[in-house]
Amino acid sequence: MKFCDECGSMMQTEDDAWVCTQCGHEMARDSGSEAGMVTTQAQEESEIIESSGGSSGLPTTSANCPNCDNDEAYWYMQQIRAADESETRFFVCTECEHKWREDDH
Structure with missing residues (x-):
């Protein structure tokens, strides 16, 4: 996640730039800084924990x-x-x- 240097709002990616959702400020995406980013859309099925519902976890x-x-x-x-x-x-x-x-x- 990246925040705007101008207004502090959350920025979105558009092509090769970060664009502020509020003020429109743009900055270039630095490919080196994204090495530590985590994308939840790319989770593998083995990482998803499903609950069976009910009260099975209670004593x-x-x-x-x-x-x-x-x-x-x-x-x-x-x-x-x-x-x-x-x-x-x-x-x-x-x-x-x-x-x-x-x-x-």
Whole structure:
């Protein structure tokens, strides 16, 4: 990525020049400075990580699902109230993916 020396905006490449997207300032592309550039469009398929979706990366615990009576659920904690109050525990059933929460009070 290159930024304009005149206004600080991001520049784009056009042929053999860098052109500012805001003020139109142009400068020659120096082929030596692009040796360290990374182009995301050229990623190989082996570099792409796909997520299978669902809750498979979460830890599991014994919890009774109120929807299907399954006895195992994924769990995570999230701060949803003021910072001086405790976090809320969320559960996701491993069978039906029903989601429920457990508060301290």
